[in-house]
Amino acid sequence: MSTKDVPLVQARGLVKRFGHVVAIDHSDFELRHGEILAVIGDNGAGKSSIVKAICGALQPDEGEILIEGKPVHFSSPIEAREMGIEIVYQTLALSPALSIADNMFTGRELRRPGFLGKWLRMLDKPAMERFAREKLNELGLMTVQSIRQPVETLSGGQRQGVAVARAAAFATKFIIMDEPTAALGVKESRRVLELIKDVRARGIAIVLISHNMPHVFEVADRIHIHRLGRRLCTIDPKDYTMSDAVAFMTGAKTPEVADAA
């Protein structure tokens, strides 16, 4: 069995309870190599919860998660990150008072070579700034004045850009994006969608949570439909209409073949 045949991520029977609420109710999940998987569902269906469980931001109560066929247990997103898994949170997770460069490198800072870095643990600020500027330019995402300016001085769209650029720069396996375009304008959303496709072209898989059906149908290779805490089915966007997808996710229709794609 070649690596490509084994799904990149496979989760089975995940359960997560918050007090009396069951946010994930014996749900499965599958992400394949190099694909864009959209996750759609009503508000409160448990979309954010399941992706958080997969990247270690939530500890599931039950179930198992396999990455490239190997069982994993992430006790925090940091461990997932170390495996090349990046997440763009709905809240962005940037530190407002720190600079763009600092934010790009939080938790994986570069140190100076030689004595300064080894013994004085001195950061290599020039190198980090160079890299950050490069990545932002590469993604054509923004024209910021200075890579040293605090993130709080950026507009919402620019901040989103920083968060996406950070994920894209460091991911080697896959990126999870939780409603990355919710607060963005038409132009800014378009940029993010293009970016998502660029990233896939580099062979990195993407999980995209979104309420925007046209976006989903435009970029997704497969669509995971989440309902009442579990995966209802997975469909191929070429085989179904947006209207079908919405009907499934809201319970207006029941999919005929579970796991259509």
Next chain:
Amino acid sequence: MSTKDVPLVQARGLVKRFGHVVAIDHSDFELRHGEILAVIGDNGAGKSSIVKAICGALQPDEGEILIEGKPVHFSSPIEAREMGIEIVYQTLALSPALSIADNMFTGRELRRPGFLGKWLRMLDKPAMERFAREKLNELGLMTVQSIRQPVETLSGGQRQGVAVARAAAFATKFIIMDEPTAALGVKESRRVLELIKDVRARGIAIVLISHNMPHVFEVADRIHIHRLGRRLCTIDPKDYTMSDAVAFMTGAKTPEVADAA
């Protein structure tokens, strides 16, 4: 000149600066009786700022605002509210630890009749709860367990419902909604759009800020296009395509006749 001929809201030459940023740059604004006016524009164009200036949540540095032809100066949204102007903020502005009923009535609580209310200023909790339940049912927006439960126990969609219901219940002139569907799912967004139309049907005007072009073109009577801190033009959605609108707001095209509608 009948009241109907005078615009409901008219603002001229508004300016608002934040330090070195000019968020509103000599902008005009007009809202007519009973209409749905959509406001669109890039991220950071100044949409939120201008509607905040109109309802008193921001104090403009220059310019004048007329409501039904009379100059007004709101030093806080409370004063606007007293004139029948309601706002649904992007952040919702609900107090998480207070009950749904408390939240519906913040700042305009009902007191018991007679001695208790007059001298002991006792709240009429039963009356407020009855009213709140009625309004929520009327709008068909949700099935909450108890009107006394704290708002923090509601889902995002339900909270949005409470905020919209509050505005709809008390507005007599107009309601401003700042991206009310940004975080909502397909189903929940639909409900909000229907609600907006219901409210208009009751003769109350609505200002809707949104990045969702299909929504805007579906419900708006007129579209105010905002760009670089000022109103670029106002168009009639029947005369233009979504593509035109986006081209105007992003600067890809220049509208031929300023103030088209």
Next chain:
Amino acid sequence: ETKACLITKTDTNPFFVKMKEGATAKAQELGIELMTFAGKIDGDVESQVAAVESCIAAGAKGILITPSDSRALAPVVTEARENGLLVIALDTPFEPADVADATFATDNFRAGELIGMWARAKLGDEAANARIALLDLNPSEVSVDYLRDGGFLHGFGIDIKDPTDIGDEDDPRIVGHDVTNGNEEGGRKAMENLLQIDPNINVVYTINEPAAAGAWEALKAAGKSADDVIIVSVDGGCPGVRNVAEGIIDATAQQYPLRMAALGVEAIARWAEDGSKPAPTPGKDFFDTGVALVTDQPVEGVPSISSEEGLKLCWG
């Protein structure tokens, strides 16, 4: 079994720790059950009020108390007496003294006066040119504070004006007053500050011996030697007397907390037995447990004991 209470100002001052030791030992000897209480900091009136009340509630026969505020505690102490408890003030008298049934205390004014007189005699004619620094307790100016400060100045021959007000004198020999909180750190800082005003200070009065120790560190750091400056203090604790022996403190007025405590416990025992109360020292409104000037440089006209004797008595 007879119960008695000891209520001190704090537990952070070795003087009171000593007092507690003395009372505990005496109580054990006489077969009395002793309960001890203290405030958290000097001036903590409410803790002392609560302690008196607890003693009443506990059915104690008598209370030994060093009032944190000589006026403020009067009402609760009166209540205790009305409930049949014998109340004895230790160390700090009430105002007026007859609020308590008896007082076993140092005469704090006298203590100050002794070191003042000694300092004047020691300087002789030079006293007219003295440069005096006064290191007091804290901004609250409680009674021990003004009594010792005033006593010292009086003994030195300076008009103290309002005896309850510190710092209202106008004698040009006074360089200034500063507060020490009665500890070494405060003593050092206060001394440094006053030296800034006049580096030629040659007489230093201190509220207690920890403050004196701190003051000495500052003087040393300013390049002074023990011969340049006269440091006088009050207390006579063992570390303080050792400092006298080593020439750091020139003279100190020794108090006798153990004696105060022991006498107090005995008085309560007698009160429980036959209802008799101790009598004050003739001519005073309290029982003077005595104060002795400890110095190794005796001067004429001021009775004193040597540091060697002082060390034997220290806080006895």
Next chain:
Amino acid sequence: MNDVADRSPGATEAEAGLAGAASAVAEFQPRRRTLLDHIQHVLHNNPTLVPVIVLALSLVAFGIIAGERFFSPFNLSLIMQQVSIIGMLAAAQSLIILTAGIDLSVAAIMVLMSVVMGNLAVNMGVPTPIAIVAGFAGGAAAGLLNGVLITRVKLPPFITTLGTWNVFFALNLWLSGAQSIRSQDIDEKAPLLKFFGESIQLGGAKITFGVILMVLMFLALWYMLNHTAWGRHVYAVGDDPEAAELSGIRTERVLLSVYTLAGFLCALAGWAAIGRVGSISPQSFYEGNLQSITAVVIGGISLFGGRGSILGALFGALIVGVFQSGLRIAGVDVLWQVFAIGWLIIIAVAIDQWIRRVSA
């Protein structure tokens, strides 16, 4: 203007699928619970029960350790008296902490105002009622000063009251000349100042008017917080000030009223303190600021604002009082009393945190 009142004419393509969508919100099966879960749940819904239970447990514990003397009506009523002044400060402090503030100056205001009342009535011969009213006005003004610095100058409450604490403390020393006013002088010239020291005897228990005042103060504030619009606004402001402002609450006014009322309550406590101590001592209650905060947090009111019942602060003050009295009667050294109070704070708040961690 076209009239589009009919439903969904322009629904987007995707939304066609909505027809017949389930209208119920997501619901999930409830989870099975252990006994501990159950207890946690009950307490979660009634958080004020926590300090009540801690109080009951400490009463029982000290009843056993310190013997029946501890349990006498006399001693229990004594604890109430001992707690009364810090209890009143805790009431004022609770109001402020509910708005997510903190007041390091409450005790300083209280002492300053009792000195003002005493100076006027005893030393300067002003009629006592006028002196008392002057004290009230002073307390309210001191609170207002805090409020203005916090709302207008926008200083954090901690810093503001750290500053004004120093200022009030200095004024207090200055006004009093650091001298206590004697009980006898008050009796003679202004006995009304000692009103709250009067008491009624109920069996072995002695209930002072000061204790009654404290209880009434808590009940009145409880009523105001829970049954008036002002009270709801206090919670809303503490919960999320921005949301409160946007939803129509004049947060500045609410904060000003809270600080001013707290200042007034401190002055009232200052009057009561004269009755309690019997005299007026400018150096007393130096630790009252932190003691009031201790009572509030042990009572389960969140330092982050907006959560907790003011009655909790009453129980918090009583718990501290019971501990101190119990340890005293059991003959424990002050130093170990301090030690025990330290752990009490930590453990009580830890329990409270545990309770609140469950989602409803």
Next chain:
Amino acid sequence: MNDVADRSPGATEAEAGLAGAASAVAEFQPRRRTLLDHIQHVLHNNPTLVPVIVLALSLVAFGIIAGERFFSPFNLSLIMQQVSIIGMLAAAQSLIILTAGIDLSVAAIMVLMSVVMGNLAVNMGVPTPIAIVAGFAGGAAAGLLNGVLITRVKLPPFITTLGTWNVFFALNLWLSGAQSIRSQDIDEKAPLLKFFGESIQLGGAKITFGVILMVLMFLALWYMLNHTAWGRHVYAVGDDPEAAELSGIRTERVLLSVYTLAGFLCALAGWAAIGRVGSISPQSFYEGNLQSITAVVIGGISLFGGRGSILGALFGALIVGVFQSGLRIAGVDVLWQVFAIGWLIIIAVAIDQWIRRVSA
């Protein structure tokens, strides 16, 4: 799986309009500025300048009021000495406040550890270096206890350290038996304990090793905060702990390291305090906790965390020292010193707030 790597094949209808959209972000003309605006702007970009300027102004003011005596190198170096211990506590406090915490126990840890060192070395005959290391370990452990309660039990820092303050205070009384250890006894048995009291003479100025230690401590922390990953993480955690956690920082570890390091720095300050005071006194520095917070806030570090430079705390401590010394030399009563410090806190922070209000 279909391969869609080409651009915008399924662009929605609306987006057709994007072709040729301006790619610049919104830009607006800069606004004209008054001189005051200008000053505000400069200070905004260099917030540490504020305490520096306040310090400079107060130096000048007291130079005028208190005369040249104030300005002598000797007096200036004396102020440094007087400030050194509170300065070190302020350094530890700054670390904690940068994480949006607060530590009411710093001074208690410091005094406790100097008592531990003294007890071991002077009273129990333990070799001095071992006694010192034991003190360091104790300080770190005390800090770690705070950290564990805050991160694991999830208690608010204010409450945690209010509790441990009491605990450490009690332990201090217990260990020391309330007795000071005399300067001469230290000289005789453990002179190394006084190391930081040694000094070098520079013209009229006398620079103690304690002062040098304080300055080095600030410089080292400044380096760590600004040039190491750990430092950036401290800021990030204080700024927005949730964002920090999600973006890959182990916030718990960072907090634990901060509290432990702060505890260690307090122990170091405890050692230096022995040199400064000359003897070991369990009663000193009772107000050190609040004094350290005062220095930090006057130095412009936000109590909300994540903002401010640690060097500010050094200047804050110096400002307080200059005020106290200046007022003293000018012959002002202690009570008015207290009064002045109260207003100093309020005014310094008000200026700081005003500066920060401008958006960059």
